[in-house]
Amino acid sequence: MSNFKSGFISIIGKPNVGKSTLMNQLVGEKLSIITSKAQTTRHRIMGIITGDDFQVVYSDTPGIIDDPAYKLQESMMQFVRISLEDADVVLLVIEYGEKNLDYISEKLAQIDVPVIIILNKIDLEQAQDKVLQKVEELRQQFNPKAILPLSALHGFNTQEVLPLIKDFLPEHPAYFPEGEITDKPERFFASEIIREKIFVYYKQEVPYASEVVIMSFKEQKNIIRIIADILVERESQKGIMIGKGGIALKSVGVAARRDMEAFFDKQVYLELYVKVDKDWRKNDKKLQKFGYQG
Ligand SMILES: Nc1nc2c(ncn2[C@@H]2O[C@H](COP(=O)(O)OP(=O)(O)OP(=O)(O)O)[C@@H](O)[C@H]2O)c(=O)[nH]1
Ligand SMILES: [Mg+2]
Incomplete structure (x- = not known):
């Protein structure tokens, strides 16, 4: 054109x-x-x-x-x-x-x-x-x-x-097919929604020491089943993330699931696990694995 x-x-x-x-x-x-x-x-x-x-x-x-x-x-x-x-x-x-x-x-x-x-x-x-x-x-x-x-x-x-x-756009054909709205896959948005809740629910260092990794994302006819690991850097952060009787983690899960259902326009089943991955923020290989730029 x-x-x-x-x-x-x-x-x-x-x-x-x-x-x-x-x-x-x-x-x-x-x-x-x-x-x-x-x-x-x-x-x-x-x-x-x-x-x-x-x-x-x-x-x-x-x-x-x-x-x-x-x-x-x-x-x-x-x-x-x-x-x-x-x-x-x-x-x-x-x-x-x-x-x-x-x-x-x-x-x-x-x-x-x-x-x-x-x-x-x-x-x-x-x-x-x-x-x-x-x-x-x-x-x-x-x-x-x-x-x-x-x-x-x-x-x-x-x-x-x-x-x-x-006014400043060059003449150039479209870079992406019509109807595409982002470069990122669905798994990425699932992990970001969980990360948003972590930023909202926890104070100080915990959100910054957290990463979310989607371990499984299965879309079925009426439901999407998602299993995610929340990685933190220290045992103490794991304790905070889970909270007394698991209450804090439950709140994250409920809020994240609600937003995912709105985003994917489908029912979502979400399982969250908290794991310690010592100093992941400082580790090149891990960062690469999590999709960060080297
Ligand atoms: N009052 C007011 N708050 C705003 C406006 N735009 C954004 N905010 C608030 O500013 C805060 C930061 O917004 P974000 O969009 O996350 O900012 P950001 O620049 O992407 O931040 P980073 O990703 O951390 O670099 C949120 O609490 C927003 O609600 C605005 O127009 N007015
Ligand atoms: Mg931002």
Whole structure:
């Protein structure tokens, strides 16, 4: 088809600024998990929108951290780098009130594709003139291709993103077949839904020391049967994960199953096991096995 446009759009920014919330809004599906804790997203997750004459492939990415402390975090930053290499357009998300924006000039200097700054969470500011003032400041400071203030959470102004992007899309045939909305398999989403509940239900280090591995995913006519291992790094974390009388783990299971049933639109049977896999976050081979970038 002539004049068909398509491209890769990388959504990048610091942890917790709302990248995943934005991608889910743009795609209209809950592909990425969202929690109030930083560093929720660990992978590059694509969300695909196909129209009559265009295809946009968004990439949600892990939040950028300056000083990765362990190999898992290094791998997360590797996902960000790779997504930038592919990008035709970059959506740099900053949250309203975000301080220390110096890194943005650095980022803009490194990236030689159009960068659009998304000023997110503007619902936190009642005074509209203050938002406009902030947009103006950002424009003068960084001079990006465009700046769009929005609220990803409330879907305010998010419909303005696509028209802006289209201006920068190269002419190119579609990368993915029509109807495909992501690059990730169903098992991935099953594990992410469990991980989201772990981030919501546990405090401090436990979510960060956890990984979910789908051991079995069997789709039958009326039900999907899923068995998953939750890996933690220490015996003490295993105890916390299971909780007194197994109550904590049960809550995770119930909440995860409910979300899976909504996501897969089918009844789900879920079995969870907690196992200790000492220092998995620091082990290259294990990270690779779990689908992280080496
Ligand atoms: N008030 C407000 N909160 C928002 C908005 N967008 C996202 N949030 C909240 O910000 C928190 C982080 O959202 P995420 O979408 O997980 O952020 P992220 O940038 O993907 O975070 P990481 O994956 O950890 O890098 C969640 O509690 C969201 O509900 C917004 O427009 N307004
Ligand atoms: Mg995220």
